[in-house]
Amino acid sequence: MANLIETKGLCKSYGGTLRVKDLHMAVPEGSIYGFLGPNGAGKSTTLKMILGLAHPTGGEIDVFGKRMNEKNRLDILQHIGSLIESPSYYGHLTGEENLKILQTLRNVPEDNIREALDIVRLTSQKDKKVAHYSLGMKQRLGLAAALLAHPRLLILDEPTNGLDPAGIQEMRELICDLPRRFGMTVVVSSHLLSEIDQMATHVGVIADGALVYQNTIERLHEKSEHHLAMRTLNNAMAQSILTHHGVANEVRDGEIILPPLEDAKIAQCVTLLADSSIGVTRIEERRKNLEDIFLELTEGAASL
Template structure:
């Protein structure tokens, strides 16, 4: 498989404190990759090392199939767009004027500005001063700047941070379409899995500078499954069926709290309960939060499966 980003034992230490420890990232071409972890987990430092903004203490970075060095950095960054921390831009200038400045810096013709403004849906506001923009519009302008020159790789650090629900939904739709609309592979970071799990296909989870998980989103979702809440009209009739499945339900009002289980087993259980006349009126999967997923992953790595 061809990786657009590949790191090997990447480390960063500040004053004796290790912020990133032996990070091995593998970002496949053409995907949206979610880089997830709580605030302070090492996401931003890792992304800055990918862009050559921070020098690693140890390890290596390869972008677009080439090792990132002082000699190759400029050429690789010409093919890479980024939005790190807050979007930049001169507030007293219009979006058009800001993009012209970036185009000059990148050596990109002004005609590319029309293309990126259309992608981020800011054509109608190109003549407005950026100081009049909402946060969501500023974030989209930041992405437009990153898209100038048709980069093959986009690195976006928490682009939904601080946005209202409508802005988050708009940003999700924008990033989800990036590989098809622009041909770019996208690495997006977030401290909230729920905010970006609808748009990513690959996931890396980092905590305390260490990568706990990397792989397809579907595989991560197996770790995120929590208990099952089962609502029955006649719980007494369902008790024998549950025992046959080796389950000891924990009563919760008129509901039963069951441990997590695979979809096929849950479907068979519901069918058997219905046949017994237990009256299944609700089945709800509880989802673990990110901290619980961390615990599950950490214990899985040490040989103990949680939940």
């Protein structure tokens, strides 16, 4: 799978402080790439550099196999849609009139307006003044503007920010549908772990300006350290018996931690302890969730 975006050693310094540090980012074509990190980690700065809105202090950016520079920037941006921070609009105009201005500026067919409104489910509200739109409707109008020119690449910076649960779900469904329906590649940044988990096929985790993880979302979940937790009425004796019979274990926070075991092996362990008159009060299967993994990767620096 080819990469639509590749950065090599990307850096950005503000006031002598590196905000983005030696970033090697790879976004596969056709993916939904979740760019995950705490607030202030460098997500927006990175996306602005990819769009040519901020000049890198060092490093290289390739988009569609072309180097992002002053010579290629406009040609590259013709095939990118973006929504960075909050959407801009004319409140005294309707949703359709706002898109009409952008359609004229971008010189795309007028039919694209109808199609974009349909994609973001604003057709019934197209004649309403944007000043009277809800926050969720304004976000959807911003997404419609980003989709107007049928981009190959869509870059969304915190698109669910400030939305209520219903608005978050609606935006998530819209984003998940884009690669399947239109073959788009989507980069979506967020500090909401559950959102990235439900949307992304690939993920990059940034902390303090540095990329600390990059791979598929499935590989991230594989870091979950699946284990069993057992409680007994005599942990010291239970641990001694299990160790004697070759069952790996350790005591942690008043529980005996066991590796993943098949049902027959678990039953055997319980029988061993029962035969020694040690009551087993609880056995639980546990797995770290995405939030635990994220906090470990970012060394607790998240702003959740």
